[in-house]
Amino acid sequence: MELTLKHISYSYNPDAKEPKYAVKDVSFTIREGEFCALIGHTGSGKSTLVQFLNGLMRPTEGLVLFNGENIFEKKYPLKTLRQKVGLVFQYPEHQLFEETVLKDICYGPKNMGLGKEEQIDSARRAMALVGLPESYEEKSPFELSGGEKRRVAIAGVLAMNPECLILDEPTAGLDPAGRDDILGTVRELSDKENIAVVLVSHSMDDVAVYAERLLVMNSGELVYDDTPRNVFRHYKELEKMGLSAPQVTYIAHELKKRGLDIDENVMTIAEAKAEILRIFKK
Numbered sequence: 001m002e003l004t005l006k007h008i009s010y011s012y013n014p015d016a017k018e019p020k021y022a023v024k025d026v027s028f029t030i031r032e033g034e035f036c037a038l039i040g041h042t043g044s045g046k047s048t049l050v051q052f053l054n055g056l057m058r059p060t061e062g063l064v065l066f067n068g069e070n071i072f073e074k075k076y077p078l079k080t081l082r083q084k085v086g087l088v089f090q091y092p093e094h095q096l097f098e099e100t101v102l103k104d105i106c107y108g109p110k111n112m113g114l115g116k117e118e119q120i121d122s123a124r125r126a127m128a129l130v131g132l133p134e135s136y137e138e139k140s141p142f143e144l145s146g147g148e149k150r151r152v153a154i155a156g157v158l159a160m161n162p163e164c165l166i167l168d169e170p171t172a173g174l175d176p177a178g179r180d181d182i183l184g185t186v187r188e189l190s191d192k193e194n195i196a197v198v199l200v201s202h203s204m205d206d207v208a209v210y211a212e213r214l215l216v217m218n219s220g221e222l223v224y225d226d227t228p229r230n231v232f233r234h235y236k237e238l239e240k241m242g243l244s245a246p247q248v249t250y251i252a253h254e255l256k257k258r259g260l261d262i263d264e265n266v267m268t269i270a271e272a273k274a275e276i277l278r279i280f281k282k
Contacts, residue, residue: 040217092153
């Protein structure tokens, strides 16, 4: 699986003498099994960008290619693409509407034309992937906790057997435990099922723990595409964009200034703990 944006731009007034761009000349490729995070300040263009990935929006310039095919060519099956590239919006529980969890998760497979038994099999497999027990099948999705509702929404996309999963702020409004629960599940899915993941997030701490690749948007342009560690080395530049590094990185820099022999590029609590233990063992 390869999902490519090639010199993508989107302008609200493309015919104007000086067009105003929400996204300008962005190129990158998402490959099978990758776990990517997309970050940027509000208004940076990231939310517009993710809607190109499964054809919800059409760019004013550039190409979107899925496995080498232009998704905006005439007769290209966009319905099939949206099954392969699943998009879970922010607060996905607002998309739940059926009377039971099982019926809600079956909605996608039903639209794919699967028979009743296949729908249920796909839904149950998706429930297992996100850690929802069978006892939840007949529950109303509206009676579940915030984290459980997110799991149902993600399962509804997974039931269509996607190759790429796009999550737009999937942990918004959840407490830290719920956030870790959801992102841990998504990371495990990516590893076990080889699903590509694009995670849109405002949390640098989450990005540092879960993502292996980091895309940074600023004023409609892609300014960084690298590992989180390499990107966070530019934390001062990120601050100018209204972003930051993980809190642990700032603490490490401060300890370094105070004379502690610590790796100032640590990103996570686990890395910081290992560094401190190393220092005290000297």
